[in-house]
Amino acid sequence: MKKSAHTETHLRTFVKTITYRMVIIISIFTITYITTGEIADALVITSITAVTGTIIYYIHERVWNNIHWGKITK
Numbered sequence: 001m002k003k004s005a006h007t008e009t010h011l012r013t014f015v016k017t018i019t020y021r022m023v024i025i026i027s028i029f030t031i032t033y034i035t036t037g038e039i040a041d042a043l044v045i046t047s048i049t050a051v052t053g054t055i056i057y058y059i060h061e062r063v064w065n066n067i068h069w070g071k072i073t074k
Contacts, residue, residue, distance in 0.1 A: 008065055017058045025050050 028049050033042040 010062075013058060013061045013065065017054060017061060020057060021050065021054045024053060 025046055029042050029046040032045045033039060036042060
């Protein structure tokens with residue numbers, strides 16, 4: 001498959017996914033801990049959302065990579 005100037009590699013998508021998810025994971029843990037006051041609850045909720053959210057975000061990025069709307073060709 002030929003890559004266009006607008007297609008990002010799977011590695012780029014993966015790195016973007018990981019860096020974004022780190023910010024979200026820290027946020028979720030902090031908010032959950034402040035809300036519940038329980039580290040165990042915060043860890044469980046953060047773990048579940050870390051796995052599911054990472055997979056969903058990666059798929060979302062790959063789908064949007066194939067949508068040409070809003071892209072400018074140089």
